[in-house]
Amino acid sequence: MKKPDLLRITSILILLLLAGVSTAQEAAHYFEQGKSKVKAGDLQGAIQDFTRCIELKPDFADAYLGRGDARLDVNDFKNAIADFSKALELAPATQQAYLLRGLAKYHMEDMEGAIKDYNEAIKLNADFEVAYYNRGSAKMDMADFDGAIADYSKAIELQPQWAQPYYHRARCLEQGNGKKEAVNDYNKAIELEPEFIEAYLQRGLMLAYEFGKRTEGLADLNKVIELAPDYFAGYFYRGTLTFTQSDFDKAIALEPGFAEAYHMRGLGKIMLSDKKGGCDDLLMAVKLGSEDAIDSVKKNKCK
Numbered sequence: 001m002k003k004p005d006l007l008r009i010t011s012i013l014i015l016l017l018l019a020g021v022s023t024a025q026e027a028a029h030y031f032e033q034g035k036s037k038v039k040a041g042d043l044q045g046a047i048q049d050f051t052r053c054i055e056l057k058p059d060f061a062d063a064y065l066g067r068g069d070a071r072l073d074v075n076d077f078k079n080a081i082a083d084f085s086k087a088l089e090l091a092p093a094t095q096q097a098y099l100l101r102g103l104a105k106y107h108m109e110d111m112e113g114a115i116k117d118y119n120e121a122i123k124l125n126a127d128f129e130v131a132y133y134n135r136g137s138a139k140m141d142m143a144d145f146d147g148a149i150a151d152y153s154k155a156i157e158l159q160p161q162w163a164q165p166y167y168h169r170a171r172c173l174e175q176g177n178g179k180k181e182a183v184n185d186y187n188k189a190i191e192l193e194p195e196f197i198e199a200y201l202q203r204g205l206m207l208a209y210e211f212g213k214r215t216e217g218l219a220d221l222n223k224v225i226e227l228a229p230d231y232f233a234g235y236f237y238r239g240t241l242t243f244t245q246s247d248f249d250k251a252i253a254l255e256p257g258f259a260e261a262y263h264m265r266g267l268g269k270i271m272l273s274d275k276k277g278g279c280d281d282l283l284m285a286v287k288l289g290s291e292d293a294i295d296s297v298k299k300n301k302c303k
Contacts, residue, residue: 027057034066038073046070061090065097068104077104095124099131106138114138129158133165145172163193170202179210200224201233208241217241230254236261243268259288263296270300279303 034049050067053060068083084101087094102117118135121128136151152169155162170185172178186203189196200220208217218241224234232255239247239261248265251258266281279302285293296302 023056027053027060027063030056031060031063031066034063034070038066038070043070043074047074059090061087061094061097064090065094065100068097069100072100072104072107075107077108080104081108093124095121095128095131098124099128099134102131102134102138106134106141111138111142127158129155129162132158133162133168136165136168140168140172145175148172161192163189163196163199166192167196167199167202170199174202174206179206182206183211195227197224197228197231197234200227201237205237214241232258232261236264240264243271245269245272257288259285259290259293262288263290263293266293267296275300 030049030053034046034053037043037046037049047067047070050063050070053063054067057063064083064087068080068087071077071080071083081101081104084097084104087097088101091097098117098121102114102121105111105117106114115135115138118131118138121131122135125131132151133155136148136155139145139148139151149169149172152165152172155165156169159165166185166189170182170189173182173185183203183206186199186206189199190203193199200223204217204220204224206217207213207220218238221234221238221241224231225238228234232251235247235254236251236258238244239251243264245265245268248261248268251261252265255261262281263285266278266285268278269275269281270278279297279300282293282297282300282302286297
């Protein structure tokens with residue numbers, strides 16, 4: 001080979017090498033910029049940056065993972081699953097990709113698919129508490145309460161200072177004979193997270209209706225309203241305990257489509273001899289989809 005040809009080939013190789021380095025650096029720039037935008041809450045901007053990164057470096061598994069995570073946060077579950085699947089194709093031992101793909105499948109109501117992905121995440125990391133917690137939630141939605149309790153218990157074993165598994169384990173325990181244990185779990189959830197609104201709500205209802213402790217239950221519902229004055233459920237359930245019409249009024253004002261609030265308010269009005277007003281509410285409850293209100297309409301001969 002002539003010397004000029006050799007020099008030309010060498011120059012081309014050097015240029016190609018430099019171009020490759022430049023492309024890799026540019027891809028890394030877009031990846032880091034995408035991560036920064038995620039932290040700043042600019043999810044669409046992050047998706048654009050991760051996409052540009054992937055265009056420059058199609059085998060960059062973390063870019064697919066990052067874009068999938070951002071898509072998950074904007075409820076683009078189908079495309080998120082595609083990104084997590086690609087990340088796993090490129091890096092099969094990525095526990096976070098299995099976890100997040102499972103979460104996307106959960107949101108698409110594919111509980112069995114979600115559980116399979118959580119199983120894979122746990123195979124990769126037997127101490128992955130979030131995977132146990134998420135798998136428990138999928139099992140709970142499938143009414144596999146014993147399986148869910150086992151997973152929430154494992155999450156608690158691995159992370160005993162995490163309030164959420166106690167709360168969800170309590171919800172499962174309520175379904176069987178573990179009502180006392182459920183109250184203990186609500187207590188622990190509130191101890192760990194003193195402003196845990198749903199834990200106060202569920203504990204209050206259980207104390208009032210399952211154990212006859214109306215005063216303690218009412219105190220919890222008052223706490224719900226104190227912590228979340230714009231949360232309709234606090235007023236509604238307090239109204240069911242006290243039959244205070246103003247609580248049903250408030251629940252309806254906050255959530256105008258809440259059928260059971262009309263139902264309960266209607267029954268209260270009828271008890272107070274306001275049959276017309278009560279029937280109007282009962283008929284509205286039926287219109288909004290309350291099946292229980294249908295019987296109340298018939299019983300009170302509302303037209």
